Amino acid sequence: MSPRLDNHLALDHHLAAAAQRFGTPAYVYFADEIAARLDGLRQAFGRWFAVSYAVKSNPNPALLGWMRAHLDYLDVSSGGEFALSQQAGWDPAWISFTGPAKREVELRRAITANVGELVLESLREARLADAIAAELGRVQPVLIRLAPDRVPKGFGDQMAGRPSAFGVDVEDAADILPQIAALPHLRIIGLHIYSGTQSLKADAICDNWRIFMQVFSDTCAALDLHPEKLIFGSGLGIPYHPGEQALDLAAIAQTIGAELDAFKARFPDARLVLELGRYLVGPAGYFVTQVVSVKQSRGSRIAICDGGLNNNLAASGNFGMVLRRNYVMHRVDRDPSDACETLPHDISGPLCTSIDKLGGAVALPRLDEGDLLAIHAAGAYGPTASPLHFISHPLPVEVMVLGGQLQDITRLLGETG
Ligand SMILES: Cc1ncc(COP(=O)(O)O)c(C=O)c1O
Secondary structure: OOHHHOOHHHHHHHHHHHHHHHOOOEEEEEHHHHHHHHHHHHHHHOOOEEEEEEHHHOOOHHHHHHHOOOOOEEEEOOHHHHHHHHHOOOOHHHEEEOOOOOOHHHHHHHHHOOOOEEEEOOHHHHHHHHHHHHHOOOOEEEEEEEEOOOOOOOOOEEOOOOOOOOOEEHHHHHHHHHHHHOOOOEEEEEEEEOOEEOEOOHHHHHHHHHHHHHHHHHHHHHHOOOOOEEEEEOOEOOOOOOOOOOOOHHHHHHHHHHHHHHHHHHOOOOEEEEEEOHHHHHHHEEEEEEEEEEEEEOOEEEEEEOOOOOOOOHHHOOOOOOOOOOOOEEEOOOOHHHOOOEEEEEEEOOOOOOOOEEEEEEEEEOOOOOOEEEEOOOOOOOHHHOOOOHHHOOOOEEEEEEOOEEEEOOOOOOOOO
16 A cells, blocks of 8 residues: 555545445545655656656546646557547647557547657558658658567566567667658657566666667667657556565666666757556555455355456456466455454455456455455556456446545446446
């Protein structure tokens, strides 16, 4: 739990109030916590980097709207995310558009709307974008996404350093980039790398940024490119499981600061941007589910809840994890007198499949029917990264807590009941 949300009573008061007013299963997002996390990022890295928020991590429209006053840029990865961002009031000029399989219709909409930059991931995409820009009589600013040939150990998800769908492999850059540079209706204004994410290892993050700086320097020299923007995919991870330690941003800044200073001096006209999603929103969100039934089965106490992997796939261990491990979770209590004996519980969702399991042998105060369970680190890759329609249970509500006030910001309205 973050230091700012470690006041259990205050936290549980909001979680219980959200469940009571809007129902469960519920995602509850604390906007003030997102703001505090952003402050932390700016304090540690603000002298080098602006911050770009990856919409994929949580595209809730109300959050995107709130972010307008806080974030520098957005990165979208589909025409759908681009439309959501525009509807939330974002000026397309502040949006970059990544994604390895951009379709013609998405490129056309983005170019027509004056997207800030297309982040090109292939020659195919560059030619298509050039043809569309030519038709519209425009020159479209682009960044080129590069895939380095190595990613240090310690990233939960690796997008380069091996065969990968993402970006132009650095080995092919000398061949492909000049061809993109020659397209008359595109203007290369910079480069982009997102090669790994969910790292809790400060050294791995620093090593990865060193690789980025090397790749950016080499590529700019080879292309004679004077970049206006260089995007660093942060890779910053968050603790999900008991015992994991949050990153110390100040220590990262301390370790790599001198190198970033030198890099910035080498590219004085380039805006350096840190692109990230989960670091900002993940720990600011909780998934609240209610115990529907408790079963004592062959020595195990099983709490069966109204939301499971259908709502929170990641917590069930089925979103890119090799092994399921319990997320941090707690029973939502209203006051200290709720304290009672702690027992191991298995936590199941409502689905008729044995993989719908949110916890195994979790030590929790005794759960009974009607109790609320809060799963932590649920602010990123939640509802939109889950198979919401599987077995047709109600969709989760989404609640934003801002200045102590609760607001229903549910995006995905479905059948309830
Ligand atoms: C291009 C790109 N940008 C940003 C992100 C966001 O990553 P995270 O939410 O882990 O910060 C990803 C994650 O896969 C990505 O592929």
